[in-house]
Every structure is written in structure tokens, then in C-alpha cells.
Amino acid sequence: MTNISAVTVEPPRGRAGWRSMLPRWSPKLGVGLVLIALITFIGVIGPLLVGDPNTIRDISLTPPSGDFWLGTTWTGQDVVAQLAHATRGSLYIGLMVGVMATFLSALFGIVGAYVGGYVDEGFNLFSNVMLVIPGLPLVIVISAFVPADQRGMWTIAVVLAITGWAASARVLRAQTLSLRNRDYVAAARVSGEKSWRVITVEILPNLLPLLASQFVFSVIYAILSEAGLSFLGLGASNSSTLGTMLYYAQNSFALQRQAWWWFVPPGMIIALFGCGLALINFSIDEIINPKLRDIPRRVKAAVTRKPEPAPRTDDDVVLTVNDLSVVYQVENPVHAVKDVSITLRRGEILGLAGESGCGKTTLAYAINRLHRPPAEVTTGSVTFHDREGGDVDVLALTPGELRAFRWSKLSMVFQGAMNALNPVITVRAQLDDVLTTHRPEMTKAQRKAKCEEVLKLVGVDVRRLSSFPHELSGGMRQRVMIAMALLLDPQVMIMDEPTTALDVVVQRGILREILRLRDEIGFAVLFITHDLPLLLELADRIAVMKDGEVVEYGAAQDMFEQPAHPYTRQLLDSFPSLTGERGSFVRSGEQLTPVDRSGEPTPSGGVR
Amino acid sequence: MRYYARKFGFYLVALWAALTLNFFIPRLLPGNPVDILMAKLSQRGGTVDPSARRAYELLLGTDSSESLFQQYISYLGNMFRGDLGVSVSAFPAPVSEVIAGALPWTLMLVGIATFLSFAFGIVLGTFVGWRRGTWLDGLVPATTVLAAVPYFWLALLLVALLSSAWGWFPLQGGYDILLTPGWNGEFISSAIYYGTLPALTIVISSVGGWLLGMRNMMVSATSEDYVLTAQAKGLRGSRIMIRYAARNAVLPSVAGFAISLGFVVSGAVITEQVFSYPGIGSKLLQAVQNNDYALMQGVFLVITVAVLGANLVVDLLYAVIDPRTRVSG
Numbered sequence: 001m002t003n004i005s006a007v008t009v010e011p012p013r014g015r016a017g018w019r020s021m022l023p024r025w026s027p028k029l030g031v032g033l034v035l036i037a038l039i040t041f042i043g044v045i046g047p048l049l050v051g052d053p054n055t056i057r058d059i060s061l062t063p064p065s066g067d068f069w070l071g072t073t074w075t076g077q078d079v080v081a082q083l084a085h086a087t088r089g090s091l092y093i094g095l096m097v098g099v100m101a102t103f104l105s106a107l108f109g110i111v112g113a114y115v116g117g118y119v120d121e122g123f124n125l126f127s128n129v130m131l132v133i134p135g136l137p138l139v140i141v142i143s144a145f146v147p148a149d150q151r152g153m154w155t156i157a158v159v160l161a162i163t164g165w166a167a168s169a170r171v172l173r174a175q176t177l178s179l180r181n182r183d184y185v186a187a188a189r190v191s192g193e194k195s196w197r198v199i200t201v202e203i204l205p206n207l208l209p210l211l212a213s214q215f216v217f218s219v220i221y222a223i224l225s226e227a228g229l230s231f232l233g234l235g236a237s238n239s240s241t242l243g244t245m246l247y248y249a250q251n252s253f254a255l256q257r258q259a260w261w262w263f264v265p266p267g268m269i270i271a272l273f274g275c276g277l278a279l280i281n282f283s284i285d286e287i288i289n290p291k292l293r294d295i296p297r298r299v300k301a302a303v304t305r306k307p308e309p310a311p312r313t314d315d316d317v318v319l320t321v322n323d324l325s326v327v328y329q330v331e332n333p334v335h336a337v338k339d340v341s342i343t344l345r346r347g348e349i350l351g352l353a354g355e356s357g358c359g360k361t362t363l364a365y366a367i368n369r370l371h372r373p374p375a376e377v378t379t380g381s382v383t384f385h386d387r388e389g390g391d392v393d394v395l396a397l398t399p400g401e402l403r404a405f406r407w408s409k410l411s412m413v414f415q416g417a418m419n420a421l422n423p424v425i426t427v428r429a430q431l432d433d434v435l436t437t438h439r440p441e442m443t444k445a446q447r448k449a450k451c452e453e454v455l456k457l458v459g460v461d462v463r464r465l466s467s468f469p470h471e472l473s474g475g476m477r478q479r480v481m482i483a484m485a486l487l488l489d490p491q492v493m494i495m496d497e498p499t500t501a502l503d504v505v506v507q508r509g510i511l512r513e514i515l516r517l518r519d520e521i522g523f524a525v526l527f528i529t530h531d532l533p534l535l536l537e538l539a540d541r542i543a544v545m546k547d548g549e550v551v552e553y554g555a556a557q558d559m560f561e562q563p564a565h566p567y568t569r570q571l572l573d574s575f576p577s578l579t580g581e582r583g584s585f586v587r588s589g590e591q592l593t594p595v596d597r598s599g600e601p602t603p604s605g606g607v608r
Numbered sequence: 609m610r611y612y613a614r615k616f617g618f619y620l621v622a623l624w625a626a627l628t629l630n631f632f633i634p635r636l637l638p639g640n641p642v643d644i645l646m647a648k649l650s651q652r653g654g655t656v657d658p659s660a661r662r663a664y665e666l667l668l669g670t671d672s673s674e675s676l677f678q679q680y681i682s683y684l685g686n687m688f689r690g691d692l693g694v695s696v697s698a699f700p701a702p703v704s705e706v707i708a709g710a711l712p713w714t715l716m717l718v719g720i721a722t723f724l725s726f727a728f729g730i731v732l733g734t735f736v737g738w739r740r741g742t743w744l745d746g747l748v749p750a751t752t753v754l755a756a757v758p759y760f761w762l763a764l765l766l767v768a769l770l771s772s773a774w775g776w777f778p779l780q781g782g783y784d785i786l787l788t789p790g791w792n793g794e795f796i797s798s799a800i801y802y803g804t805l806p807a808l809t810i811v812i813s814s815v816g817g818w819l820l821g822m823r824n825m826m827v828s829a830t831s832e833d834y835v836l837t838a839q840a841k842g843l844r845g846s847r848i849m850i851r852y853a854a855r856n857a858v859l860p861s862v863a864g865f866a867i868s869l870g871f872v873v874s875g876a877v878i879t880e881q882v883f884s885y886p887g888i889g890s891k892l893l894q895a896v897q898n899n900d901y902a903l904m905q906g907v908f909l910v911i912t913v914a915v916l917g918a919n920l921v922v923d924l925l926y927a928v929i930d931p932r933t934r935v936s937g
Contacts, residue, residue, distance in 0.1 A: 028749065129622045132866075133629070134915050136874030137892060141908045144896040145634055220756065227758045228878050232893060246761060255768040267761035274756025279749065291828050370840055373741075406842030414840075419833035422852055424859070424930060433851070434841050468931040484841075 029283040035276030039269060043091040046084030053081040053240065064261050071261040074252040079262055082245055087269055089241035090223050093157055097222030100161035101168065102215045108165070109172030110207065114180060114199055124173060130166035136228065139163055143234040156229065156236045160222050168214035175210055179203050213284040216277045223270055242266040317385055318491050318524050319344040319367070319410075324380030326359070326366045329373075336362040336375065338548040344492060346387070349518065349525040351539030351556065353532040353571060359548040360528050361415075364494050367526075368410055369394065369402060384409055387491055408438050411485035413478070415497035420481055421469040427480055428465040431455075434487050454483040458513060475506035479513070486517065494526045511538060532571040536560045544568050611933055615923045619916050626912040630905055631683050635676075644899050648696045663693045664902060687909070693902035697894055703906040706891060711910065713782055714887030717803050718876045721810035726865060728811065729818020733861075734854045736819065737826020748823060751816030759875055763809040763882045770805060777805040780884040806883045810875065821864060825857035832856070859930050866922035869915050 056075045064071045070079035112123030142159050143151060179185060185202045193201075204211075223242075229235045230243025231250065245266045249255075254262040286293045326337040336359040344350050354360045365371045367382050382394040386409065397405055414420040422430055431451040435442055442450070452462045458479040469477055478498060485493050495514070499507040515538070518525060527539060535542050535556065542559050544552040544567065552565040563569045642664050663686065665679075686692075692703035736744045754762075771777045783789065784798040829835065830853050838848040877889035884890065888907055895903035927933045 125618070125621065128618065129625045132619075132622050132916055132919050133626050134869075134873045134911055136877055137908050137911045138629070140877065140892060140896060141904055142633060144899075144904060145901075224756075224758055228760060231758075231760045231878065232881060232896075234896065243758075246758070250764065255764060256772065263761075263764070267758055267765075270761070271753060271757040275749075275753045278752040278756055282748075282752075285824070289824070289828065291831055292824055368840060370836060403842040403844065406840055408842065412837075412840045414833055414837060420837045422834040422838070422856070423932060424855055425851065433843060433847065437841070437843050437847070470932050 026283060028279045032276045032279030032283070035272050036280065039087060039273045039276070040091065042084055042269070043087035047088055050081035050084045051078060053077060053085045055081075070265055071259070073248070073262055074254070074259075079265065082240070083242075083265055083269065085240045086242045086245045086266060089153075089239055090226065090243070090270070090273075093153060093160075093226045093236075093241060094219040094223040096153075096157040097160045097164065098215050098219040100157065101165040101218040101222070102211060104161060104165035105168035105172055105214060106211065109169035110176045110199065110203065112169075113173040113176035114195065114203065116180075120173075123169075127166045127169040127173070130163075131170065135163040136225065139225070139229060140232065140234060143229065148237050151234075151237050153236045153239050156226060157222070160225050161218075164218060164221050164225070168217065171214060172207065172210060175207060176203060179206055209284050209287045213281050213288065216281045216284070220274045220277050223273065227270055242270050316345045317343050318346045318387070319526075320381075320383045320385070321363075321367060322381045322383070324363070324366060324382065325378045326362050326371060326375055327378045328375050336548050337366065339380070340545075340548075340550050341380075342543050342550065342553065344524045344526055345540075346491070346524055347518065347522045348540040349515075349527055349538060351532075351535030351542040352526060352528045352545060353530065353535050353542060354545035355530055355571070358545045360545050361496055363545070364412075364496050364526065364528055367394070367494065368406060368412060369397075370412075384492070404438070407434060407485075407490065408488040409490055410492040410494065411488065411490040413481050413485050413493065413495040413498045415500055421477060423469050425468075426465070427467055427469065427472075431465070431480075431484055431487060434484065438488055450487065454486045455480070457486060457517065458483045475502055475510065478502065478510055482510070482514070482517070486521070489521070490523055492524050492526065494528070496528045497530070498527075500529070500531075514538075532568070536572075544571065611927055612924070615920060619920050622916055623913065626909065626916070627684065627687055628680075630909055631680055634901065634905070645696055645901055648899060663691065692906035692909070695895075695900055695903045697898040697900040697903060703903050706903060707888060707906055707910050710886060710888040710891045711914075713885060714876055714880070714889060715914075716799075717806055717879070717885065717887060718810070718872060720803075721807040722814070722869070722872045724807070725811040725814045726818055726861075729815045730822050730854075730858060730861060732815070733819040733822025734826055734849065734857070737823040737857065738830065738849045738853060740827055740830070748820060751819050754813060755816040755820075757813065759809070759813045760878045760882050762813055763806075763879065766805065766809055766812075767882065778802050782886040803885075806879050806885055809882075810872075810879060814872070814875070817868070818861065822857060822861050825860055826853055829853045829857040859926070862922065862926050862929065866919040866926075869918050869922075873911055873915055 055077060057072065057077070059072055060074055062072045070083065073079060073082065108123045108127050112120045112127075139159050143156070146155055180203070185198065188198045188202050226235060226241055227243035227246060230241060230247045233247065235241065235244050235247065243266075246263065249259075249263045249266070252262075254260075282292075321340060321342045324337060324340045325335065328334040328336055338359075340363055342350065342352075352360050352363070362371060362375060366375070366377055369377075371377070377395060384392040384394055384405070386392060392405060392409070394402075394405065421427070428451060431454070432447055435447045435450060439447075451465060455462050455464065460476060460479050460483065464472065464476070464480070469480075472480065482498070498514075499510050502510065511534075514525065514527075517523075527535065529535060532542070532544070536559065539556045541554060542552075542556050543550045544559075544565065546567050552559065552563070552568045554564075559568060563572060642661070645664050646661060690704055692707075695701050695703045695706050698706050732747070736747055767777075767779065771779045778784075778801070781802055782799060783795060783802050787795050787798055789795060832853075834856075835848060835852050838852040843852075876887065877892060879885065880887045880889035881893055888911065892904060892907040892911075894900070895907060
């Protein structure tokens with residue numbers, strides 16, 4: 001029943017990604033295909049090879065033997081012959097229902113969602129009503145009204161299709177709604193293409209994996225439902241399916257007479273066929289939602305990093321990153337961070353600039369050991385110099401020590417506070433659980449007071465504590481994030497693009513707030529952004545990253561007046577500054593000292 | 609408030625659709641159920657008085673001169689009064705009485721089994737999704753095999769094994785027939801004993817679906833930013849798993865729970881057939897076998913209303929666990 005949750009996933013492709021729609025090879029897919037091929041073979045070729053399934057002999061219920069591989073039935077019929085014909089019947093029903101149900105769900109799901117308005121409302125209501133009306137009782141009622149002699153394969157197939165399409169229609173509708181708003185579909189609509197053309201050329205190809213998966217579900221549903229109906233004696237008359245075979249076996253008390261060879265094989269074939277289809281569906285699901293792909297279990301590569309932490313060079317330093325390298329251990333390992341060494345002084349704002357994919361976020365996560373497999377720190381050390389004395393080798397902390405270290409010494413503010421806050425619990429609960437975890441000795445009243453204190457610090461109304469994240473504006477969510485980062489009075493705060501998604505006015509307000517809090521409280525900030533001109537205004541020192549390496553590292557003032565590396569100048573050039581005045585100054589500075597510009601834009605080759 | 613109004617509105621429409629379906633199915637399909645019923649009734653020595661015939665005609669359709677619309681209005685009237693006609697197979701009991709006797713059995717068995725299956729599936733799926741990349745991944749293909757097995761086939765095999773061969777459970781029935789039904793310890797424990805195997809078969813065959821759905825949502829939720837935030841906050845792993853990942857991942861499963869209730873009830877019909885359980889599903893089949901159309905229609909309606917009601921409850925519950933629905937509707 002995985003197909004009933006209407007989850008919309010963004011497939012990572014445009015309109016021409018045919019190759020990405022083919023399932024990736026995996027053992028699961030292989031086993032599934034072999035099962036399906038084998039059973040299809042039994043159903044298609046089998047009946048030609050075996051004798052008449054209805055021949056009655058006077059050898060009742062003989063066990064499997066050389067003559068009859070799976071023994072005989074109560075009336076001496078060959079079970080193998082019956083099985084071949086029954087498999088054909090079941091496959092036939094499954095195919096018919098699969099085609100009809102997929103067509104119905106496409107009609108109501110895709111067309112409705114595409115046309116929109118009242119048509120969509122109507123179709124959606126209809127699908128939902130069909131979905132909540134219980135299927136099998138309805139099928140039973142319909143089958144019971146049709147006299148047995150008129151109840152053929154087609155009747156059963158049509159009834160099953162009518163009762164089985166609604167869940168698929170819901171899934172397809174959700175996906176179509178999201179596709180409908182994509183740029184290339186909108187472009188096709190605006191340019192006046194006909195609706196049927198937009199649907200078939202622009203939308204349908206992107207829905208193919210989903211349609212395939214829904215088709216597979218319909219086939220499984222049909223074969224199982226038909227078997228159930230036949231078991232109840234309401235199946236298609238004058239037909240031979242695995243369900244009717246089981247019905248006769250059960251009514252002749254096959255199991256009570258120990259004749260397992262009659263009862264077990266039909267069920268096994270259904271189970272294996274369904275299992276094969278489900279395995280194929282896994283592979284299709286992985287196309288629709290790449291997150292579901294198997295993570296290969298990999299032996300941990302030998303880590304060559306030297307365990308000793310960096311010595312405290314002077315009392316002013318709070319964080320030392322020494323020769324840190326992070327590698328994504330995939331088929332062709334990607335060196336996302338290469339031998340980066342930076343130091344963070346108490347109370348300073350160190351800017352880390354670079355375009356997307358240069359490795360700055362990977363670096364930030366690795367400092368707090370938040371990187372996930374396949375990312376791995378291969379060399380280097382991260383040392384935290386506590387103001388209470390003592391150095392912490394962050395990379396050597398045990399899981400328990402790491403948990404205690406996080407947030408109390410070093411907290412983080414993530415990019416896009418949209419998803420950084422848990423959408424289903426209140427702001428209060430999310431602030432509170434930091435305190436219950438790190439400060440278990442605090443009373444409830446103390447925790448409440450602390451939460452209110454930090455909210456006031458960032459200028460958010462304390463009544464917002466009982467709000468849910470979706471009730472706050474983007475800027476307010478980011479302020480709540482900063483308040484949360486302040487809760488334990490950390491010495492370092494890593495801010496990863498904290499203002500990127502916000503409009504300029506809100507962005508200004510938040511930056512001013514960060515500067516003020518830094519002056520008042522005195523924590524150090526590692527501020528990550530792609531916006532170098534912004535850092536020139538905000539940061540004390542700046543490190544510029546490119547393809548995993550720090551290419552320029554120095555005081556903001558120096559970089560502002562004399563950018564040494566060509567890439568730095570390129571970055572300065574590519575952004576309009578927040579205040580036109582300073583931006584134009586940077587640009588004119590560039591003109592005053594012309595250097596050999598590397599010219600072509602740098603390809604982004606790194607991994608975030 | 610808008611959310612609740614929409615939900616109530618939807619279920620009213622769905623109820624109306626089910627009633628209408630019930631009205632039109634016998635009229636659109638071939639055969640003449642009223643005559644069959646009347647013949648059956650007189651066989652059993654029932655008095656064929658005009659009012660009984662009228663009730664059947666309203667329910668099942670007839671060639672009488674009355675317009676379809678008038679029949680429809682009178683039919684709806686009968687339904688709202690709870691007048692579902694007289695059962696032929698249990699003559700002279702009214703349909704409503706037959707259903708009332710069978711309903712509690714199904715509600716208890718299917719209700720408890722479904723809830724257990726959902727709970728197991730969610731808990732297992734949470735762990736499997738959270739510990740992705742470990743041996744637990746092997747559970748996923750195993751559960752699909754269970755989901756692809758025809759339910760009655762599995763149930764019959766279990767009966768042959770656990771009841772016939774080993775004698776752990778009774779073969780069939782809902783309680784020890786030597787006891788008189790009543791609210792006493794002996795009878796209740798007998799009902800529990802008789803219900804265990806049917807419940808077990810329901811759980812085994814449906815737990816895989818919940819597990820897989822929850823596992824996939826956990827995998828998606830685990831890569832969300834709020835889980836990363838929770839890790840950066842230094843929270844304990846169990847807390848992140850439950851309050852951050854699972855709390856979000858369970859939402860589609862709860863929404864799916866409502867939808868799947870229809871499937872669950874469908875399965876119950878077969879369960880009751882396998883175990884000769886005295887619930888509403890076996891009443892439905894009894895009605896089918898005896899051409900007792902009135903009882904059949906009544907059972908279908910009651911099942912539908914029960915599923916719709918349960919859906920409504922789940923939808924209201926959903927609004928409680930997902931604060932976003934309350935505003936956006």
C-alpha cells in the first residue's frame with residue numbers, strides 16, 4: 001500500500017531525460033525480472049506443452065511423481081496442466097485490469113489536474129469518493145447481481161478496474177499538479193500549444209515512471225482480488241484462473257487430505273508473481289524518488305588523519321582547522337574540501353565565500369562532524385580551544401562527547417530556515433529540547449525564562465513561542481533560528497547562508513542583529529555565503545574558496561582594497577553590492593588595477 | 609474551521625454517492641431480483657404482503673409505473689429510517705437486526721487487528737528507515753513477499769498448520785458454541801482465544817504495507833534540514849528519530865490509514881469466510897449465496913458507512929497531529 005500516500009517528489013530532470021527513466025540495474029530488479037519472465041513463460045508457452053487440464057483419470061490425489069510432476073487433483077487431473085492454464089487466465093485478468101485501471105486513473109488524475117478549475121475539483125471529488133467506498137464488498141454486490149452464466153472474464157475485469165483505479169488517480173493528480181507549474185510546461189502553455197499536445201509531449205513523459213508503477217500495482221491488485229473473488233465462489237464462470245483452482249482445491253478439502261501439491265503451487269505462483277512485480281516497482285520507485293536508492297555498504301577507508309589536535313597558538317583563537325580534507329567516497333571519489341587550514345579568533349566574524357559547489361558547506365558541516373556518508377574526513381584536524389581552558393579534538397570525540405559539544409560550544413544557523421525548523425512542533429518545543437538535553441538541571445520555569453530571553457534578544461515577540469514554524473514569516477523563522485543558536489551561550493556560531501532566501505530589507509535587519517549580538521555576547525562567527533561584497537562589509541577576515549581549496553585568506557579590508565587572486569576579483573565583479581556605492585567602488589578599484597583576467601567563467605565542479 | 613467543514617462536506621457527498629450506487633446497481637444489472645426474492649420468501653412460508661413487496665421494489669428496482677425519481681426519493685426515506693427490509697435467509701428477522709448482531713464481531717476483530725498491524729508497521733518502519741544501510745534493509749523485500757501472498761491462501765495454510773496439525777487454535781468460529789454469549793469472563797476469554805488466529809493472519813498479511821510506506825517516508829524525512837538541525841543541536845539519537853524524523857514521516861501513513869480502511873474491511877470479508885467467523889462479512893456471503901438481496905444491500909451500506917465514519921475520525925485526528933492542515937485547509 002505504498003502507493004496511497006500522495007507524495008510529490010521532484011524528479012531531477014527536465015524534459016529530455018529518457019535515460020534517467022530506465023531503472024538502474026540492481027539485484028532486486030534482476031530477481032524481479034527473472035520471476036516475471038518465468039511465470040509469464042508458464043502462462044504463455046506452458047499451455048502448449050502440457051496435456052488437457054480437464055482430463056479425468058481414476059487416480060485421485062496422487063502425490064508428485066515422474067508422470068505427474070505435481071501430482072493429481074481429486075478427480076485425477078494433472079496439476080501441472082491445470083497450473084499452466086490457470087496462470088494464463090490470471091495473467092490475462094491482471095493485464096486487462098492493469099490497462100483499464102491505468103487508463104481510468106490517467107484520465108481522472110492527469111486530465112483533471114491539468115485542466116484545473118471545476119473539472120479538477122469534480123474529478124478529484126469523484127476519485128476520493130471511489131477511494132473511500134470499500135472495494136471488495138462493492139465487487140461482491142455487483143458480482144452477485146450478475147447471473148452466474150453471464151459472469152465472464154470481461155465482467156470481472158471491468159468490475160475490478162472500476163473499483164481499483166482511484167488510488168492511482170490521486171497519486172497521478174498530485175504529481176501532475178506539480179509538473180503543471182514547471183517552467184517548461186508553463187512555457188509550452190503560454191506559447192499556445194494545444195492542451196492534448198502539452199499533456200502528451202510535456203507532461204506524460206515525466207509521469208511515465210509513476211504510470212508504470214501504478215500499472216504494476218493494478219496488476220497485483222487484480223490478480224489478488226480475482227483470486228479472492230474466486231475463493232468466495234464469485235469469480236468468472238467457465239474460466240480457469242489460479243483463484244478458481246484454489247477454490248476447487250479448497251472445496252475438495254485438499255489441505256485436510258494432505259494434498260499440499262494441489263493447494264500450495266497456485267498460491268506460490270501468485271505470491272512469486274506479485275513479489276516479482278513489487279521488486280520491479282522498487283526500482284521504479286527509485287527513479288521517482290532517488291532518495292530511496294540503496295546506499296552501498298562500504299568498508300570504511302583507512303583514515304590517514306593524524307589524531308593530535310593543533311596546539312593553541314595564542315589565547316585569542318577559538319577554533320583551528322588544520323589541513324582538513326573531505327572526500328565523497330563514491331565510485332570516483334570527489335575531493336570536496338582540500339587541505340583547508342583556517343583559524344577563527346574569539347569574537348571575530350570570519351567570512352567564507354565561494355560559489356555553490358565550492359565545498360564551503362561541506363567544510364562547515366565537517367567542522368561539526370555533521371557530514372553524512374559517503375562524505376568522509378580523510379586528513380586534518382579540527383580543534384576547539386575552550387575559553388575555560390583545554391583543547392577539544394573535535395574529530396576524536398566519542399558520540400556522547402560530540403553530542404555534548406554540539407550547540408553548547410558550537411551552534412549553527414542553517415540556510416533557508418524554511419525547513420531547518422521542524423514543521424509539526426511548536427517553536428517552544430524546539431527551543432526547549434535543547435535545554436532539556438544539555439541543561440537537564442534547569443527547572444521548567446528557568447527554561448521558559450531562558451527561551452523568552454533569547455527571543456527578546458533577536459527581537460521576536462515572546463508570544464511566538466507557541467507558534468508553529470509555518471505561522472512565521474521567513475525573516476522571523478531565521479531570527480528564531482538565531483535565538484535557538486544563542487540558547488547555550490556558544491563560543492562559535494556557524495552561519496550557513498543565513499540570509500540568502502530573504503529580501504534585502506529583512507536581510508539587512510538580520511545582519512545588523514548578528515553584528516549587535518556578536519558585540520554584546522562576543523561569540524565568533526563563521527559566516528558562509530556566496531555573496532563576497534556582503535562579507536566585505538560584515539566580516540573581519542575572509543577566506544575565499546574555489547573547488548575545495550582556500551585560494552585567498554586575509555583581512556576583509558585588504559581584500560577589499562587589493563584582491564590578490566583573480567578568482568576573488570571575479571567574485572567581486574559578479575555581484576551587485578547591497579549598497580550601490582560600495583559595489584561601484586569595488587568595480588572601479590578593479591578597473592584601476594587591471595590584471596590578466598582569467599576570462600571564462602569557472603565551471604562549478606565541486607560538491608556541496 | 610474550514611478544514612472541518614470541508615471534511616464533513618466530503619463525507620456527506622461520499623455517503624450520498626454510496627446510497628445512490630446502492631440504489632442503481634440492482635436496477636442497472638441484468639436479472640430480476642425482486643421476483644427471485646418473492647419466490648424465496650413464499651418458499652419459506654413468508655406472507656407476501658404488499659408492503660414487503662413495496663420495500664423490496666424500492667430497494668431493488670421494478671417495472672412498476674412509478675418514476676425512477678420517485679422511487680429514489682422513497683428509497684432514501686427508507687434508508688434514513690433504517691428500514692432495510694426483511695431478510696430472506698434469516699426470515700422473518702429484519703435486515704437491520706441481522707446486521708446489528710453481526711457488526712460487533714467484525715468491529716472488534718478487524719478494529720484490533722488493523723490497529724495492531726498499523727502500530728507494528730509504523731514502529732518497524734521507523735527503525736528500518738532510520739537504520740538504513742544496515743542488515744535491516746533485508747526486511748523490505750521480505751515484507752513484499754508477504755504482501756503479495758493471497759490472503760486466504762496464507763490464512764488457510766496457517767489454519768492447516770496451527771489448528772489442524774498442532775491444535776494450538778480452534779479451527780473456526782467466533783467463540784466456543786457451548787457457551788451462551790454474554791458479558792462474562794468465560795465468554796470473553798473464549799472470544800479472544802477464537803479471535804487470535806484470524807487477527808494474526810490479518811496482521812501478518814498487512815503489516816508489510818505499513819512497514820514499507822513508513823520506511824520510505826523515514827528515508828525522505830531523514831535527509832530533511834530539520835533532522836540536520838536536530839543533530840547539530842546535539843540531541844540524542846532516539847529523540848531525533850522519534851520527535852523529528854518519525855513525527856513527520858508518520859503523517860502520510862496516517863492519511864493512508866484512512867484510505868486503506870476500505871481495503872481492510874474488504875479483507876475482513878475473506879477472513880470471516882476462512883474462519884467461519886460470525887461477523888458481517890459472513891453475513892454478506894450468506895446473503896449472496898441465498899440471493900438475499902435485501903440483506904446484501906444492507907450489509908454493503910453498513911460497511912460503507914462504517915468505513916466513511918472511520919475515515920472521518922482519522923481525518924479529524926490528522927488535523928490534530930499536523931498543525932499545517934488547520935490553516936491551509
